[in-house]
Amino acid sequence: MAKATTAKISETAATGTAPTGKRHAIVEAAARVFLTAGYGPASMDAIAAEAGVSKQTVYSHFGAKDALFEAIVEDKCQDLMGPVRLPAVTDGDPAKTLGDLARRFVAAVLTSPNMALFRVVVAESARFPELAEAFYRAGPAAAVDNLAGYLIELDRKGNLAIRDAKAAARLFFAMLRGDIYIRRLLDLKPEPSAAEKEALVGQAVAAFLAAHAPD
Amino acid sequence: MAKATTAKISETAATGTAPTGKRHAIVEAAARVFLTAGYGPASMDAIAAEAGVSKQTVYSHFGAKDALFEAIVEDKCQDLMGPVRLPAVTDGDPAKTLGDLARRFVAAVLTSPNMALFRVVVAESARFPELAEAFYRAGPAAAVDNLAGYLIELDRKGNLAIRDAKAAARLFFAMLRGDIYIRRLLDLKPEPSAAEKEALVGQAVAAFLAAHAPD
DNA sequence: GTCTATAAAAGGATAGAC
């Protein structure tokens, strides 16, 4: 409750609306509320309270509830694919490279915040089609494109036999999602343990390599 | 608007609340509204209007909104796994048997009504955990159990090398869901064409057989 | 820019007549 009288330190920075620090607080609070409660049940009052500001301040910054929601989701979509990207140079053992990628994929994707984001985007896909599109492009599609490039390379080298690189990449990630992805979506299971993740990775990589063995 | 004066024909049938025909109308209307709009936005007024009855009649039959929702979802969960079940005798070619199962799976699961059901169950998994559990058991889990039995049989006969039957069955269905399942969840794609389904089936069955080839 | 009220509407649930 104790409030500093003059906390206006860094406000002449950005171009448009100055990030007074309150704007940041609103964004973080809105993310928490939207991702735990969902779009409908998340009230602007709850968001304002969580951010420690008045409701009018929220409206001053974002105008309306749907605009705030869009801002939050688009923001979260930014760092979806960060961890799930192959390194620039991939000259090692394909099994190891794919295993590393798979490990990063399950570690990032099955995370609770990530599942919460996906859940709310799915739930609101009818009302916010652009967000569904943005999520898919920033997440699954980006991952597929990234891997497909590597698979073409492996095919060229003769390490694997890949007919349709994108189809193969999709299959790879589908195997990695596995059944756990469904259970995570339905909130039936907590984040998998390290052992479970490793089992998932091992099964998927082995199956993928067997399915695309050369000759 | 024209209403028959005496439409009470079959009401002394069931045990508890008599299915006057209006109850059935309410169930069908509620299913439509809940599955298209989602739980929150689906208003009891809209359901009553869609069913052509008064709101009080809806409350007389189901008591509250959440009870109605549970009744609808549990009802829809009944016929989830109907098509996706192996026949009693499975003595043919494993590739063909698996292909048939896969075809029925994608035909049933990727259906719009089915996706709508899954979407709403996912969205409300926090508020209705029992429904999420019921859905998983009636759908994915039942499919896995059913297939796992057949896979054990194939392993015994030496047709395939299956270490963990349930894990293998989960992998099979995960491959079948593929990337399209995500796009369908996000409402980015309509129901896949026959050719797309066949491609999905072919890819999954081939990969599965390769991954579990004996020797 | 930020706050404290307040307006205006929607929706879940109930009362009481028939």
Place this chain on the structure above:
DNA sequence: GTCTATCCTTTTATAGAC
């Protein structure tokens, strides 16, 4: 059992003072 009319809470959004 069914309907019409109503209550009451919640929630989005705005008005006006500082």
